[in-house]
Amino acid sequence: MSRPPSPSSRRSAHRVPHRPATARQAACWAAGAAIALCTACSDPTPVAADLTLENVGFMTPESALHDPDADVYLVSNIQGDPFEKDDNGFVSRVSPDGVVLELKWIDGAKEDVELDAPKGMAILGDELWIADIDQLRRFDRKTGEPKPSVAIPGATFLNDVCVAPDGAIHVSDSGFADGFAPSSTDAIWRVEIVEGAAQVVTIARGEEFAHPNGLCAGAKDLFCVDWARGEFVMVTPSGKRETPLALPKKQLDGLVRTPAGRWFASSWEGECIYEISQRGSATALFTGLEQPADIGYDHRRGRLLIPLFGSDKLLFRKI
Ligand SMILES: [Ca+2]
Ligand SMILES: [Ca+2]
Ligand SMILES: [Ca+2]
Incomplete structure (x- = not known):
């Protein structure tokens, strides 16, 4: 009667040569650090994958x-009430190793900058676009210099911004009025700059969008997570909600798709990040997060960027 091979004999069956870790590597791995290219020693060197920035x-x-x-x-930092036009919002620049390079790189307090309650951001060419209550603010991507903003008529709570493959900006209006009362303006808007002028149209509108929040553009369709139903939905070019998938908890905020096709959404109610599989199952990651808002993704390092809205923190978490 044959026995299953022992773990050690299974390992020895592999033909991959085993190279012992250097003492430095071993120490780094033991510390839970990630491996990235190292210029100093030609060996992989650690870049701390999981960092928490607080009190910065x-x-x-x-x-x-x-x-x-x-x-x-x-x-993006709202500073104060997310509804208030207080012109004190700001955008920080942070290095991937967790150093705040410039806390107020873009600063509403400056005379020539208007920024009240900045939320979702997207980069389009040389410009940074930012959702700000009822305006899309535009800035030079390299210098932070302000450019003319685009007003979204009737919007009350512009939230997330993404760029479609055709170069159009999309922005969600979560449809909240002061104090998070429903304003019934729930919508997704599409903005194109044509010969210097902004063309602004709604592609989806209605309370069935359930306070739409995180957006992500696909090749043809748009994907959205909402606050009130806790659903991940596809939005067709004609503005229909399709294939809604209810996640375990609601109050969904950020939505990320990695280039490899992995999907992640943050949930305030679930206090976690959900990874959504292609088959539609959701797995809770990084549980115990308080108010995880609009997440980002660093493809180079394979890490999620998770702002914690109420506690003024930014987390880097390897996925
Ligand atoms: Ca503010
Ligand atoms: Ca100002
Ligand atoms: Ca958001």
């Missing part, structure tokens, strides 16, 4: 975005 000056951070060209993280 964030004020109600809503969204985090990786600018892969500059290789920096941008963090």
Whole structure:
């Protein structure tokens, strides 16, 4: 009667040569660090994958975005009431190793900058676009210099921004009025700059969108997570909600799709990040997160960027 091979004999059957870790590597791995290219020693070297930035000056951070060209993280800070036009919002620049390079890189307090309650952000060419109550603010991606903003008529709570493959900006209006009362303006808007002028249209509208929040553009359709139903839905170009998938908990905020096709959504009620499989199952990751808002993704390092809205923190978590 044959016995299953022991773990050691199974291992020895592999033909991959085993190279012992250097003492430095071993120490790094033991510390739970991730492996990235190292210029100093030609061996993999650790970049701390999981970091928590706190007490660094964030004020109600809503969204985090990786600018892969500059290789920096941008963090939008509402500071104060998310409904109030107080012109004190700001955007921070943070290095991937967790250093705040410039806390108020874009600063509403400056005379020439208007920024009230910045939320979702997206990069389109040389511009950074930011959702801000009823305006899409535009800035130079490299310098942070302000450009003319685009008003979204009737919007009450612009929330997430994404860029479609055809270069159109999409922005969700979560349909909240002061104090988070429903304003019934729930919508997804599409904005194109044509010959210097903004063309603004709604592609989806109605309370069945259930306070739409996180957006992500696919090749043809748009994907959205909502606050009130806790659903991940596809939105067709004609504005229909299709294939809704209810996640275990509601109050969904950020939505990320990695280039490899993995989907992640943050949930305030679930206090976690859900990974949504292609088969439609949801797995809770990084549980115990308080108010995880609009998540970003650093493809280079394979990490999620998770702002914690109420506690002014930013987490980096390897996935
Ligand atoms: Ca503010
Ligand atoms: Ca100002
Ligand atoms: Ca959001």
